[in-house]
Amino acid sequence: MRNLLALVGLAVIGFGGIGxxxxxxKLNVAKNTDGNIQITTDVDTKKVGSDSSEFLKNVSTVIGSHVDKAAQEAKTAAPSTAPGTTPGPLTPSQNGTTVPALPSIPSTPVAPPAHGGIPLLAPKSK
Known part of the structure; x- marks a missing residue:
């Protein structure tokens, strides 16, 4: 609740500062002859309406250009092959043909990477 009130206060102060x-x-502060302070406000509603509509037009133009740019980048970055042509998992065929064997892992240790690290060893066969 306290955070919500702080957000409302920030919005009011921000709107006041921007306005x-x-x-x-315009705020006018004057002291009357009897010693009382008089505060008068003059609000230009036409300027508020024109500035806010211009701001919304600019925001929509910027958002539209970013959306168009992202769509264009997505078109150029699309893969050249269809996703349906990628190979899937190997399953035994239903008509009795055999599945090709998987490549074997070398039995000698592989040299460690140039940046250091753990060398890979082939699994022990039983």
Whole structure:
């Protein structure tokens, strides 16, 4: 709850700062002859409406250009083969033919990588 109130407070302060900077409203503080302070506000609603609609148009243009760019990159980066042509797992055939044997693992140890590491050893046969 405290975080929600902090978020609302940040939004109000942000809107107030942006509105003052953009000239959406003006605050006038004056002291009356009887000693009371008078605060008057002048809000330019036409400027607020035009600035916000221009901002939304710019945001939609930027988002649209990013979406178009991502779509173009996805088209150029698409694989040249269809995903259905990749080989799947080997299963025994139903008509009695044999499946080719898998390649064997060498029985000699493999040299360690140049960057160091653990050398790979072939499994012991029983």
């Amino acid at each position: 003052w900077y953009m000239g959406w409203y």
